[in-house]
Amino acid sequence: ITIFVPRDSTALALGANETAAAIAKEAKARGIDIKLVRNGSRGMFWLEPLVEVATDAGRIAFGPIEEHEVAGLFDAGFTAGGKHPKALGLTEEIPYLKKQERLQFVRVGITDPVSLDDYLAHEGYVGLKKAIAMEPAAIVQEVTDSGLRGRGGAAFPTGIKWKTVLGAEADQKYIACNADEGDSGTFSDRMVMEDDPFMLIEGMTIAGLAVKATEGYIYVRSEYPHSIANLNEAIDAANKAGYLGENILGSGRTFNLQVRKAAGAYVCGEETAMLESIEGKRGLVRAKPPLPALQGLFGKPTVINNVISLSAVPLILSRGATFYKDFGMGRSRGTLPMQLAGNLKYGGLVEKAFGVTLRELLYDFGGGSESGRPIRAVQVGGPLGAYMPESLFDTPFDYEAFAAVASTVGHGGLVAFDDTVDMAKQARYAMHFCAVESCGKCTPCRIGSTRGVEVMDKIIADQNRPQQIHLLRDLCDVMVTGSLCAMGNMTPFPVLSALNHFPEDFGDQKALAN
Ligand code: SF4
Known part of the structure; x- marks a missing residue:
């Protein structure tokens, strides 16, 4: 009998280790022979720790199961499909999962994250094997044709960035993965690194082959110790099995990969500050040009991509650009792993093709607010994202559709607020x-x-509001146009969206006409 208990840090925070230990102990005491697999999380966080049992019909789920409930599970004969109040039926049939389009997260929650054998048994390294037989330019073309755009927030076409690096002449080139996932309410990078690290490693290796880079760095935020541990374990396994290092799969090609623990500042997620930090310096933003694609890490041509962008690459290579491009809308192709957080009943990870609306995510998946009150605002795209009011909830997830309403998709994080929020x-x-x-x-x-x-303090204290609001708008204008990077450029997004969409929270209506 195979039993699964997640090792993802969300599940661990909710007691998964204790539940797993109790299952092992209880099975032993009852003389039941079990194989306990520590899988990744399915991304349904309100059900963690989610215990699954493999059956001929598929895995059946029980959750959330705390340590003290384990004996009751065995009493109910859960390993033989016995009835239990926390039985959820076949995992794949749970509507939250069934309604998703999991292309990238297809293995997440299913496999043992650090088992290379498990990865290989689930379509792992099919993309790399194809890439090895291709010319670098052909790999770049495949990624370009897929329509993949940077998932870190900037939405720049990945293939074009790679083409620039491939075309640059240099004795050394680098792949730098930005895993400094610091946006509020986001965790898709973390889930990839903890729950399917080989996918990212494979994507970076393919990127290395595509642009002729032989060294790669993954810059992981320091608050993600489980990501760092799982990545290092997976990198070791890939090196030992010949999927990384020198002479990859006998091809004569080299790609070495190492993990760097980030410095703990939000700005280090800005790509040039990240390069400074990897080089061992203070995380200060660099002026552009030169573009990092031409003079990046240690002054050499560098591909900088986010975790989700790079881990989309194995799939694009294994299934082909057309398969990936068939998902999505407009110029936003493929899928986006969206992260539901804040005041929502069902927080978690939802991978859907572009085109899904905010309303579908908030209500069909999120189940409305946890408090039961109306959802008044949603901040999309992290702390620099706009606050979107109910009137914009039908906006489809699409980079251009969001830009048209002065908002941004960012890294796909949603933080919901009910009507008690003060904008x-x-x-x-x-x-x-x-x-x-x-x-x-x-x-x-x-x-x-x-x-x-x-x-803002003066506005909140009602001191000469009309003049202060005028000043605030002027200040935002200067920050948008005069700042060097997205930190200053985008801070006005949440500020102005709050002012424009929720003027009643700023008191003086007449002042807002200015
Ligand atoms: Fe630094 Fe300027 Fe960027 Fe602000 S906008 S983080 S000060 S470079």
């Missing part, structure tokens, strides 16, 4: 976040965010 305080929070996290290199962001907090 003026949220606007202040955005300015304060920028003041704390600014790297200090440019004046509009460094000084502007601090002045912005002061102005």
Whole structure:
């Protein structure tokens, strides 16, 4: 009998280790022979720890199961499909999972994350084997044809970036994976690294072959110890089995990979600050040009991609660009793993093709607010994303559709708020976040965010509101146009969206006409 208990950190935080230990102990005491697999999470966090049992019909799920409920599970004969109040039926039939289009997250929650054999048994390394037989330019073309755009937030076409690096002449090139996932309410990078690390490793190896880079770095935020451990374990296994290192699968090609623990600042997720940090310097943003594609890490041509972008690559190679491109809408092709967080009944990971609306995500998947009150605002795309009101909930997830309503898809994180939220305080929070996290290199962001907090305090205290709101708009204008990077450029998104969509929280209506 095979029993699965997740090892993902969300499940661990909810007691998965204790549940797993109790299952092993109980089975032994009852003389039941079991194989306990520590899989990744299915991404349905309200059900964690989710216990699954393999049956001929597929896996059946029980959850959430705490340590003290394990004996009752055995009493109910759960391993033989016995009835239990927490039985959820076949895992794959749970609507939250069934309604998804899991292309990238297809193995997540199914396999043992650090087992190379399990990865290979689930379509692992099919993409790399194809890539090895291709010319670098053909690999780049395949990625370009797939329509993949940067999933870290910038949405820049991945194939075009790779083409620039491939065309650059240099004795050394690098692949740098940005895994400094610091946006509020986001965890898709973490789930890839913890729950399917070989997918990212394979994607980076293919990227290395495509642009002729032989060294790669994964820059992982320091708050992700389980990601770092699983990646290192998987990298070791891939090296030993010949999927990494010198002479990959006998091809004569080399790609070495190492993990770097990030420095703990939000701005280190900005690509050039990340390069500085990997080089061992303070995480300061670099001015562009030169583009990192031409002069990046240690001054050499560098592909910088986010975890989700790179881990989409094995699938694109194994199934082909057309397969991937068939999902999505407009210029937003493929799928996006969206992360549901904040005041929602069912928080978790939902992978869907572009085109799904905010409303579907919030209600069909998220189940509405946890508090049972109306959802008033959703911040999409992290702390620099706009607050979207109910009137925009039918906006489809599409980079251009979001830009048209002054919003951004970002990294696909959603944080929901009910009608008790004070949007003026949220606007202040955005300015304060920028003041704390600014790297200090440019004046509009460094000084502007601090002045912005002061102005917001006056607005909240109702001190000369019309003038202060006017000042706030001017300040936002300077930050958008004058800042060096997205930190300063985008902080006005949440501030202005709060002001424009929720003017009633800023008191003086007449002032808003300015
Ligand atoms: Fe640094 Fe802010 Fe300027 Fe970016 S916008 S370079 S974070 S000071």
